[in-house]
Every structure is written in structure tokens, then in C-alpha cells.
Amino acid sequence: MNCLANESLNLLKISPSSAWRLLSTVTNFRNPSLISGKDCSSLAPFNPFHFFNDQTNSRFCTLRTTRILQAHLLRRYLLPFNVFLTKSLLNWFSISGSMGDAAKLFDTIPQPDVVSSLIDAFSKSLRFQDAYKVFRDTLSANVYCWNAIITGALRIQDYGAVFDLFYEMCGGSQKPDSYTFSSVLAACASLGNLRFGKAVQAQVIKCGAEDVFVSTAIVDLYAKCGHMAEAREVFSRIPNPSVVSWTVMLSGCTKSNDAFSALEIFKEMIRSSVEINSRTVTSVISACGRPSMVYEASQVHAWVLKSGFYLDSSVAASLISMYSKSGDIHLSELVFEDMSDVQRPNIANVMISSLSQSKKSGRATRLFIRLLMEGGRPDEFSICSLLSVLDSLNLGKQIHSYTLKSGLVLDLTVGSSLFTMYSKCGNLEESFSLFQEISVKDNACWASMISGYSEYGYLREAIELFSEMLADGTNPDESTLAALLTVCASLHSLPRGKEIHGYSLRFGINKGMLLGSALVNMYSKCGSLKLARQVYDRLPEMDPISCSSLISGYSQHGLIQDGFFVFRDMVISGFTIDSFEVSSILKVAAISDESSLGAQVHGYITKSGLCTEPSVGSSLLTMYSKFGSIEDCCKTFIQISSPDLIAWTALITSYAQHGKATEALQVYNLMKEKGFKPDKVTFVGVLSACSHGGLVEEGYSHLNSMVQDYCIEPENRHYACMVDALGRSGRLREAESFINNMPIKADALVWGTLLAACRVHEDVELGKLAAKKAIELEPSDVGAYVSLSNILAEVGVWEEVEETRNLMKGTCAQKETGWSSV
Template sequence: MNSLINQSFRKKFPLFTCKLKSSLAVIESPSVFLVERERKLQNVTPFDPFQFFNEHRKSRHCTVRNTKVMHTHLLKSAALHSNIFVANSLLGWYCRCAAMGDALKLFDTIGQPNVFSWNIIISGYNQNALLEDSWKIFCRMHSLGFEPNEITYGSVLSACTALQAPIFGKQVYSVAMKNGFFSNGYVRAGMIDLLAKNCSFEDALRVFHDVSCENVVCWNAIISGAVRNREYWVALDLFGQMCCGSFMPNSFTFSSILTACAALEELTIGKKVQGWVIKCGVEDVFVGAAIIDLYAKCGDMKEAVREFLQMPIRNVVSWTTVISGFVQKDDSISALKFFKDMREVGEEINNYTVTSVLTACGKPAMLDEAIQIHSWILKTGFYLDAAVGAALINMYSKIGALDLCELVFREVGNIKNLGAWFALISAFAQNQNPGGAIEFFLKMLEQSVRPDKFCTSSLLSIIGCLNLGRQIHCYTLKTGLVFDVSVGSSLFTMYSKSGCLEEAYQVFEKILDKDNVSWASMIAGCTEHGCADRAIQLFREMLFEEITPDQMTLTATLTACSVLRSLRKGKEIHGYALRFGIGKDIVVGGALVTMYSKCGILELASRVFDMLPQKDQIACSSLVSGYAQSGYIEKALLLFRDMLMSDLAIDSFTVSSVLGAIALLSRSGIGTQLHACITKMGLESDVSVGSSLLTMYSKCGSIEDCHKAFYQIEKPDLIGWTAMIVSYAQHGKGAEALRFYELMRKEGIKPDSVTFVGVLSACSHNGLVEEAYIHLNSMAKDYGIEPGYRHYACMVDLLGRSGRLKEAESFINNMPMKPDALLWGTLLAACKVHGDIELGKLAAKKVMELEPCDTGAYVSLSNICAEIGQWEEVLKIRNQMKGTGVKKEPGWSFV
């Protein structure tokens, strides 16, 4: 066939070859055109366009200049207009050299373009990323009535995929089906790829199952689509179906499946796939990189390195995979060593390699290495890459060097680099610097750079000002970011942290596609703000919407059950977790232990704890706290000892729980031993541990050790100051308690109701009546705290100690709330001390009315009467006790 065509061309262009020789001398590479300047004119071989284009189909000399020279000479002949092959070949050359404007002009001059002409121009636009032009050419082809073939449909579907235009793609596929291409593997693979890459994986599966697949390309498209959409088990199931048929997987298939196994951390399945790869002999550099990634993701870096060293050919992907694996294992030293080896062998380094290395250097102890890598990046020019610039900022952020983050941001220099803006704002957020984050967020707006969902979410995560949060909320409404699930979640979390639960719920309701993170955040927010019932209701709504809860959601709901002490609901959620196979999850298990402990069912808490495959810090701490709060002090201490022996991390919550248990025992010896252990662990400066320590020493009667424990706290908070004030007050050191109260106020810490109990108690022990009145009035006037029964009881006790019994009675009668038995009982005790019979009888009568079973009131009144010799009254009171069934409990002592 070729010889017949060649003969026809020689007949049509005998004179063209003579004119060609002189012009070809100006072309950059004359040898490409098989012309030798030394030949004599009579010896020149006649030019055959068909043979020329056929032989130079993949020529590297396809430049715009060469193509235009060829175009010029072809225009002088009849070849270009009379033979479609020549025109299509020249059109292909223009497309290959990216001269799409010239290609379109040439295409428009072709009198009768065939389907190959249309395919060449469409593919040319695709190859040069002019995807909209590719779509327009297809529409033009369709409107002119030209019949596309499978290549046309495949190319246009590829353009629609890159354009992220599934609607256009569906229209193209409809036309293809109408024209009988519904079973064509190339067309179907293109449609599957389009749907899978545009988040319509279910539609992609539907297209795949429409017709029985006879093409491995379709299988590869649907499997890779499943992996892209994180449907890893679906990918493995499809792979199983493919293998059961008569289709032999290729390297592309194996790469996708190994990626799925790596994501699932299914090393056993991955090894089976690797065995099949070896058996089929299809291992190439990409499959090898996927195998390395499998072992790295599964934590077996030794095997990953072994596979890497066995690879006959290593490329940048395989090197980067090993480096990333070491980064995931937090082995920065090995990652940097492999990077050094990679540079020494002269392997190509891309931006993925650099970002992995920068992640490895993101530690405070590796500042020197980070600066060296930064210098290398500046030297090699990688800092111009947007992803590398953002990774540099992230690296310095993790090191805690915010000044260097700003320096890198200025070096990047491109204000439109959204990744760098996001990295910088996130750096301020991670280092708890809201001022810097807000400043650069405003600069973004000034530079007309629109913050994306990542920037906005990061800023919202650290905002403590409700007014500013509302302004950002308005911005998200204006830009439409409010409908994004991450921004919406950050918004309602911001409102929740500010105490505006209703506003948080309103934002939550407006999120269209709520995920597990948003549900868990809202449930946790309700629980934290005293709406645990609402949290349980939200969990029910989540189930009604057929959303499967994950570990995080179940943990948040179990916390709500713990707050409510709702054993029944907690058991229901426990059953739900067991049903879905996550009942033994470490996080869920810890929450279950906490729930059963808070509900007082320590037997079930212990059983759940024993069933956990791995005991972590949270589960152990929860059970220790449960034992301590329920009075099982010995069990709490034994479990705490087991934690120490197992080298489990001990947090402040665990230590505080154990200290609380020791305080109940009043065993200062054990407390001193634990104090030494706390000092060894470096927790003595923690505010919660320090407060628990001084409370423990206070209950053991050692006020000096309380003082020492307080001054070990790095930054005492309200709880620490209050604990110290109460301790001094309880030990009769009222002056020291009041002095600490004044020091606390000078530190700018506002007291709470518990603090004032300690202050008023200190005034009572020192007989400071006027000062006590001043502090009582200060509660509401200066701090907006309404006094409670305990505060009024302190005042009555103070007045009683001072002998001002009538004033105490008047104080009780003029209280803004109805007196309780505690207040009258306090007055009764003062009457007994000062021998006021009549007022004592009145106080005792009030106590008996409010609490008829209060033994103390009867005994106190009987003792008062006995001291003044009113034995008839004593007998009357004793008979009254017998009539009401009240018995005096005998005293007892440990001594």
C-alpha cells in the first residue's frame, strides 16, 4: 500500500524537489530533511512528502521554524491542498511544537478535513492544556455533522476531566452512546475516569457495570478511581473480580492496588499482591515505588529499604517514597541520610522530595539542619516553588521560630501564593499567636488575596474575641465559605468556645454535608456547656441521617453520658460500638472506662479495661480516677504503680486523682513518696498537680509543705491560689490567708465563690467582723458573685465566735434567701458556747423543723439545758428524740 502511495506522490511532484533544495539550507537541521548540500542538482533524490512525514513522525527537530519552512514549500505545490495526509501531518507538526494558533489557521484551510484532522487538532489542544479550545472544536465538529470516532470521544472526555466539567462529559458520553460507542473500552474508560476524578464515584461504578467489561483499560480506570476516592476496599474487591475473569493485571493495576493496601495498612494482602507481581514479571519502577510505599505506610521501614536496594532502576519517586517513610516513622536522621545519598548519586530531586525533607526537619532540636536545608533550597532555586515555600514556613512553625516564618514568607515574594499565606497564618495559630494570624489575614484582604477555607478555618480555631469571630462569620457568608464543612465546623466551634451555644447550633444546622468531625465537635460543645441531653439528641439525629459514627463521635457521646451519669444510654452506645467492631478501640475504650467509672459501675469499667488489647494513658487514668473517687484507694494506688512499671505516660489528671485519694487517707508518708515521683517526672510545676499537692498536705495537717508546693507551681491559677487561701483558713492562719488573697488580686486573678468562702472563713478565725462585711459586699459589687449559703454560714459563724448572737440572728432573718439548717445549726453551736439558752432553743427549733432527723441539734440543745441544770428539759428532749426515732451515734477514732 505504501509503495502505491509513494508512486502517486512522485508522479504529482516531479518539479517540487528541485525547488526544495535551496530553501532547505536555512533550516536549523537540514539532515532532518535528507538533503545534502554537496549533492549536485541532477543527483537529488525526489522528495516524497508521505515518506518524509512517515519517517519523521517522532522527530526531535519538530520546531516552529522548521514546520513553517515545510509549510511554505508545501504551499508552493499542490500537495497541501490535494492530499489530506500531507495536511494532517503538517497539522500534527504544528501541534507538537505548541503553535496552536498556526495549527488552527492551517486546519481552517483544509477543504475537506476528515476525522483524523479533527482528532489531531483536539489532541493538540489537550496536549497544550488549552482544554476549553478542545471542547469548542468538538462542538464545532458536532455542529457541522462530522462523525467522531472513539479517539475523538476519548480526547474530549479527557479535556472535560481536566476542566472538572462533568456536565460536558456526560453530554459527550450521551452522544457516544447514541452513536453506538457505549461498549467501546476507550470511551468508557474516559467516562469512568471523568466521573471518578470529579467526586462521582457511584456514577463511575454505574458506567462500569452498564456493560460487561472486555478491556483492561476500563478495569484500571475504575480501580484507580476507587483508590482516588479512598474507596480502598472497593478497589480490592474490583481487583478480585478482575482476577477471577480472564484479564491479566498490568503494572498500572498493581500500582493502584498496592496504593490501596498501603492506605489500609493491609500488609498481608499487600504481600500477596507483591508475590503476584513477581510471578507475572511486571514489576517496573512505579510498581517498585508502590511496594516501598506499602512497607513504609505499614511501618516496616527495614523491608522498605531492602526493596529499595533491590530495585535495578531507582528514580526520584522511589527515593522520595523511602524518605517520606522515614518521616512518617519520625526518623528524621535516616530521612536526611537518604537525602544526602540521593544527592551524591546525582538523582533528580523534585518538590515532593524537598517538602518531605523539610517535614523531617520540623523539630526544635533540628534548627541547624533546617537552616542548612533552607540554604540549599535558596541555592538550587526550589524556593520559587509554591509548595516548597509553604513547607519551609511549616517547618519553622513546628520549630517555633515565627520570625523565620515571616522571613521565608517575604522571600517567597509572590503575594498570590495562597499556600504561603495559609502556612503563615497556620504557623501563628499553631504557636498560639492570634495577633499575628489576624494581622496577616487582614493583609491578605488588603492585597486582594481571597482567603480560602484552610486560612479561614485556621484563624477561627484560635480566635478568642467573639466580636472578631462574628466579623469573619460575615465574611464567610459573603464569600460562600460558610457552606464548606471545615469552615462551618470551625465557626460553630468558635461560637461554642465563646459560650454562644445557640449561635453555634445555628451555624451547625446550615452545614449541608456534615461529616463525623462536625457532628463530634457539636456533640462535644453541647457537653462542655452543660447541655449533655442535647448532645445525646444530636447523636440520635446523626443516626437518623444514616451517618456512621466513628471513634471520635462515639467518644464525644460517651463523654455526654458520663456527665449525665446515664448508665443505660452509655450501655446502648457500648453495644453500638461492639456491633461495628470498634468496641475495643483504644480511644473508645478509654471513654467507656470513664463512663462506667463516673456511673460508679467500677466492675464494668475494670472489665472493659481488661478487654482492651492495648492499655493507653487515657484508659488507665480514667480507671485510677474512678477507683479514687469511689473510695477504692488501694486499687487506685496499685493501678497507678502498674502504670509506672509499664512506662506509660503519666499526665497531670492521673496524678491529681491519686493525690486526691491519698488526701482522703490522710497518709502524708505516701503523699511524700508521690511528691518525689512527681518531681522526678517534672510535673511539680503543673498547676493542677501543684494544687492537688497542697490540698493533700493541707488535709494531712502540714501547712509548711502546702506553702512549698504552692511556690513550685510555675503559674498558679485561681484554683491554686484558692486552695492555698482555704488551707491557711482551715489551719487557723487567717492573717496569712488574707495576705494571699491580696497577692492574688495584685496578680490580676479574679476570685470566685470558693475563694470567698476561704476569705470569709479566714476572717472568722481572726475575728475580723468589719473586714468580713467588706468582703461579703465586694462579692456582688466588684465581681458580680451572689453570696450563697456557705458564705452566709461563715458570717454567722464569725458573729457567733465574736459573741454578737443577736446580730447573727438579725443577719439570718434579713438574708435575701431562706435560711437552711446549716445556718441555724451554726448559730445553735455559738449559743452553746456563749450559754444563750433562749436563742439556742429558737435555733434548735428551726433546725428540727428543717431537718427533723438531725441528731446534732437535739444533742446540742440537750447539752445546753444540762449545763444550766434544766434536767426536765433534758428529759423532754431525750423523749422527743425517741419519739422521732433519732439516735445519737457513738463516737469512734482511728487512734
């Protein structure tokens, strides 16, 4: 018999040297003399059964190699009569992407058993329609054919087809086996369809098909649906759980945030000498990704190093993510740098995402650039993560250019992240342009664009965009409705908010925490606290955002006791309270006439260690400022670990409100020395300090500095501070001239400030002018009427006093009754 090299040469008509090279690759020969020699009699007989049984040979799977193997098997009359070899060759054609050759081979098969192999081959190539056509052309499909087509539908996530095929199979002559049940249960788990999954489980018990594979699939179903008690019960009945069974149970505990149960399962696996794989390790590492489990995380990391799993790239990636979620990004970077040069490029994307999620935009950007310079390819996850923390429009544009060159811009998540980045950087026009270029928009796209409009005050446009979304045929989900409710809250549009609430009830989208929190926030800001409380009481669990929204609502309406009751419930329930909730309750304490309440909240904050947070410190500063304790303001500011611009501004404003102009300006200069750039709010505090201290020239200097040094256009509140400074100094005519020469139209606040100064200096004529302007701009402003009436009363013009008071009554404006606390 001729040797394999001559057979390949004759069949494929290639040169002898090429044939020898290919033969050596296929048979994995390692003797150089056999490759170069011409005598093939010394070659060991090629055994195709051993070759296909050896899984390591799959690395030689190319179209050319597969065709040579086919030629050899045909020459030896093994095709198409041997089922094993025919199935193996069909699989190799599928892997090498030549479904045409696979179809030709299938046409020569006399045995119908191999139909399932072709169906499976088409399915693995994600050509489900072709697989389905072969399946329907089969006259008598056996259970293997059914399993192959159901698995194919599962592979492309066509769960409807999975269930339809399963129903059809149950009604026919072929009955489902354990493989069938496992596939159908996997579809139920992916959809979270516990009701149908239980029906399948009942059929499994009825048919007696409950083996380790089916039981594992049932455990996975319950775990993914959040029913861990039922999952444990099924798991306990498995006689000899496989590593897959253990891992499914461990992953279920991790996803249910039951980290300690996940660790106990992992310890039990070690004690039971179960062979642990990388999937198990990544699951237990994920369970330790929280700040409260630093010790457990270090123990698991030590075990990973000892067992050698650190060489696995997926395990290394999980370690990086674990330390990042634990709040120690430095350890994530150490893990990344300790990796080998071969591993590091594959994990760089995970490191970029971790740095971005930890708000380390500078380091994430540098690693992104390093990855590009080393020839790596950033993926869509790292790009989306980096775009989410960028505040530089120039850098964002460069990443946009990269996505265009690499083709990643076509990815829906990348496209959404790009227009969100432009929106966040203030380029709303470019953001909307990119949004329009996305051909198929999902709910996340619409919600992000609506939020962008809302953030920049384009509230009407946000509402119109929602109407466009409905016209486009997209059904809004919870995130979209939550974004729209935020718009309604900003507009104080209670009727529109109720409409959206009704829509969510009608279509059953009212059960999630995201929408519930948005509803509480909307009703609170719209002043409907009764409805806000009703929605809050019906939430499935206590939520920090909804609690804070309700507390803020109570604060705005002076319901101090109700606000403290909500906060007390949060503390009693053991809820982890962060800086956001604390800031809300401090606002309530600030309007209370009992400073002891604020002191109690401060005590709680000190115990919880939140005093160093800038947002909490700023709220405490504001509270003590309103209580009149500037000394406590200073102590609070010193406790802040890294004061931000808001904290600096709060301290400047506190000094200004207490007439300590010199100290306020000293703090302002110190703030600039620390590298902070003032914003509009900061300048309100600075100019207020100048007005309270009678520092007119310094006020002019800072007003000019706004435009010249920081490119900030002054608003009416800044001009009002200057008018107040001039008024306090008795320079009323200069104040009038200042108002008339303002680059923007003066509002009621500016004229009202001048009116107050006229009263102090008893300038009746200018006071009448200022009052007239203020009333024209804001007819319902009680303060203007009262100030004018008092000026006239002080000079004894009682007729005009009566006329002013009648005018006030005619506009239905009412003066609030004065009160004081001792």
C-alpha cells in the first residue's frame, strides 16, 4: 500500500516536499529525518481513530489539513461508512469554517445517525436556519437530532424556539432525555422563567431522568432566579456532585450577595477533594469583592498563589476586579504588574476598566495609551469604562477617532458611551449627532440621551425625545422611565409625572427599585409628599436614594420630625448610610430650631467615620453656619481629609454671612494657592463677604476677575452683591448707575437689594423707583411692597402707605407672620 504522503500527493496534486510538511503536521511527527527523507516505508501507520480521539490534535484543525485527512480516509474506504470518523470530519469542517465541504460530505452519508452531527456542525457555526432545514428534511429524527437542534436554538439565545421544539418533541414519538432537559432548563434559567422551569422539573421527576447533569441545571435555575433555599435543597440530593454542580451553587451564592455561604461551599469543596477548576476560583474571588471582606480576599489570594491558579488569565483578571471592588485599587495594580509579559496584554483591558470604575481616570488613560503603544487592542468594555470617567473633551475625541479606525464605534455600548461622554463634557450638539447615527437604539441609549438633555436644562427637549422614542416603536423600560421622571421632578410637573406613573402601572414596569426611587424623588420635589410616602411604603426594600429623596422633601416643606423619623428607621434597620443620606438629614437639621438635633446627627457621623468626607463636611459647615457657630464651622472644615471646591466655598460663605470679610477673603486666597479654581457659587460667597465688610473696591476687583481670569459671566446674584456693597456704603446713586449699566437685565433680586439700601438711608425717591422695578418684574414679591411701605411710613407719607398696602392686597400677596425662637 502506498504511504499517506503519496496518497495526499495524488489526491490533492501538491508537491512532495509540501506533502511531507503537511503530513508531519497532521500526524505530529517530530523526527526531522522522516520529513526530509524520501523513503516512506519507515513511517509508522497512521491511525485516524487515535488521531481524532486525541484532543490535543485539534490545534491542527485547518481547512487544508481537514481536506487531506478526508482524502486519506476516502482512500482507505473509511468514508462515509465509519460513523465516528465521519462525525469527527464533519466537526473539523465546521471548526475550520467550511460548511460547504461539510454539506458535501453529509450528502454521501448512508446512515441517518450522522444527521445530528451536521445539525450540530451548523449550530456551532451559528447557522441555525441551515441546521433547522436539515432537521426538517430528516424523515425520522432521533433523540440526538432533537437535542442537536434544541442546543442550536439555545446557542443563539432563541429561547422561544427552544420551548417550541421541546413542546413538539414531547408530543411526538421521541421522548426527552437528560440532555434535552438540561438544555431546556438552561433556557429557563437564562430567562429567569421559574414557573416553566418548575414544570420541566416536575416532568424530569415523572420521567425519572434526574441525573447529575439535570440536577445541576435545576440548581442553576433556582440560583439564577434568586431562590437559593430551593437550590440548596436540590443540591443536597445530588449523590456525587460534580465540580460543575459545586461551581453553580457557589456562583448562585455570589450573585445573591451571600459571600460567606460562597466561602463555606468553597471550603467544603477543598475538604471533599473535589477537583477545582478556574471557573470555581473566579466565582469565589468575585464573592470577596467588597470592602468588608479584605481579610477573606487575602486568604483566597494566598490559596490561588499556592495552587498555581494565578497563571490562569481569567483568575488573574478576577483578582484585579476583586481588589478594585474592595476599594484597594493599589493591590489591583500590583497583581497586574506581577503578571508575566505574555499574560499582561490580555488583562490590560480589565485593569483599565477597574481603574475607571475606581475614578482613577489619569491612570486609566495612561494604561490605555501604553496598551496601544505595545500593540494591544482595547476592547469595548475598557473603552466604555474609560469614557464614563473622562472629563476632557480633547481626549474623548481622540478615543472617538480610535473607535472609528478600529470599527468599535459600531458596537451599541461604545456608541452610547461616546454620546454620553460628549454630553457630559458639555457638547450636547455632538452628543445628539452621534445618538442619531445609531441605527438600532436600545432603552439605555434613549435613557442616556434623555438624561443628557435633563442635566443641561433642556427639559422640554427631553420630553419630546421620549415622544420620539414611543413613535420609533421602542417600549420604554425602567431606566428610561426613571430618567423621564427626573425631568418631571426638575420641571415640577406633577401631572406629567403622574402620567408616567400610570404608564408604568399599566405595563407592569412598577416593581423595580430604580423606578420606585425615581417616583419618590419626583413626588417629593413636586410637593406631593403624601404620594411620595405611599410609593416609599410600597417599595420591596429600603433604598438609600428613595430615603434621601423623602428626607429632602420633608426638609423643603419644614416637616422636620417626619424627616428624622425616616432617618431613624434607616439607622435602626442597620442600613449602611453613606454621605448622600447624611447630607440630606443635615439639611433637615439646619432648618430645625433645635441645635441638639444637629449635634446628635454629628455624633452619629463621627462614629460612622464620615466626618472626613467632603460632601458631609460641607453640609455640617452649612448647618453650623445657620446655627451661628463659626467656631464649629472651622473645626468641621479641619476634619475634612481632602476638602473639595464645595467645602472651600461653604467655609467662605460661612465667614461672609457672619460679617468676617477679612477671614473669608483669606480662605479664598488659600483655596487658590491649593490649586482650586473658583466657580460661580464661590464668587457669590466672595462678593457677599465684600458687601458685608464694606469692601467696595475689592468687590469690583473680584467681579472683574470673574470674567478676565476665569471666563465666568456674572449673573444677577453677583451683581446684587455689588449693589448691596454700594448700598451699605451709602453710594446709592452709584448703585443705580451700576444697575443701569449692567450687561444683563437686572431682575427683582437686584432692584430689591437697592430698595433695602434705600430704606436704610431713607432715600424715598430712589426707593420708589427700585420698588416699582421690583414689583414689575415679580408682582407677587411681598418683600418689595413691605419695604416700600416701611420707607413711606418712616417719612410720614401715610396716603401712599395705604395705597401700597391696597396694591399688595390686589395682587393676593400676603405677608408672612413673623416669629422667633429664644
